[in-house]
Amino acid sequence: ADKNSEQQVGIVGSGLIGHSFAMIYAASGYRVQIYDIKPEQVQHALSTIDEQLEHLAKNGLLRGKLTVKEQRSLITGTNDLAECVKDAFFIQECVYEDLDLKRGVHAKIDGLCKDDAIIASSASALIPSLISQNLKHKNRFIVCHPTNPPFYAPLVEVIPAPWTDPDVVVTTKQLLAETGQVPVIVKKEIDGFVLNRIQYSIIGECWRLYEEGVMSVEDIDKVMSEGLGRRYAFMGPLETAYLNADGMYNYGDKYREMIYRVQCTFGAPRKMEGPTLDKIQNELTSRIPLDQLNERRKWRDIRLASLQKLKNDLDKK
Ligand code: NAI
Known part of the structure; x- marks a missing residue:
């Protein structure tokens, strides 16, 4: 130093x-x-x-x-x-x-x-x-x-x-x-790079699921924070798939038809506007008022820093 x-x-x-x-x-x-x-x-x-x-x-x-x-x-x-x-x-x-x-x-x-x-x-x-x-x-x-x-x-x-x-x-x-x-x-220039391309595909699907009345905002967010995100903090979706079966060939054999069938229902992207925007904003505001965003960001940052510490401790860095 x-x-x-x-x-x-x-x-x-x-x-x-x-x-x-x-x-x-x-x-x-x-x-x-x-x-x-x-x-x-x-x-x-x-x-x-x-x-x-x-x-x-x-x-x-x-x-x-x-x-x-x-x-x-x-x-x-x-x-x-x-x-x-x-x-x-x-x-x-x-x-x-x-x-x-x-x-x-x-x-x-x-x-x-x-x-x-x-x-x-x-x-x-x-x-x-x-x-x-x-x-x-x-x-x-x-x-x-x-x-x-x-x-x-x-x-x-x-x-x-x-x-x-x-x-x-x-x-x-x-x-x-x-x-x-x-x-x-990122080896090739591409619009949105990689992180945002993945993030936007997630936001797009969350939007659609909410709009179609499949789940509440709070529960959609839980699917990530208590489900997918728990694993994703330690390994990505590809390794997750690899471990969810006996390797990638086996995962493909077991799930490719189902994954493809569901992916075919995703449809065209939607713009974040109109009544769905109002409803999502309202649902979030009732839980986290707009004048408390900084408090909530601090809450988030301490947890992110603690997760980093945990990862460092586990990996003995
Ligand atoms: P910000 O609005 O917080 O800060 C931008 C700063 O640039 C302001 O302080 C502004 O006064 C200053 N500025 C404007 N013109 C200037 C000039 N000619 N010379 C010097 N300073 C000037 O924006 P933020 O969020 O920090 O974004 C900065 C960049 O980082 C953007 O390209 C953004 O896309 C990118 N970024 C933002 C992320 C986010 O979530 N906020 C995440 C990843 C990247």
């Missing part, structure tokens, strides 16, 4: 994702500079980080080997983009999901960063070649799509553009793994 403190990470855009990445890199001992077009967002990010570090420490869930004070002292805010990126070996852009905005911000970073810096974007769906096609440093560009909240959900989808240098992929993977995040490589 001592050596890491000589290296700087630049965070451009310090909202939800930006402040969380700042905490992730600081927990591994890197110096972190956070920048935002709105100075008050930088201040807000710094105070959110203070609050979260204290909260984590109180619950015994602090990451890494450094104390709250040590981690906090590695993070500084700036209102100057040049200061944020000029010495950084790794830059994580976390501005709104808007192609023109991201292109503009990356054009500026491009003119300020070191030639060998890695420039990562947190884009959720914008493919890397679209964002980076006109950059001088486009060979140093990569998308690192985190899972919200990144500090508590370690998966990061790493998506190179066709022109991204191979060493950028390798170093990005190593850096993320070192911080405790879990990188996966």
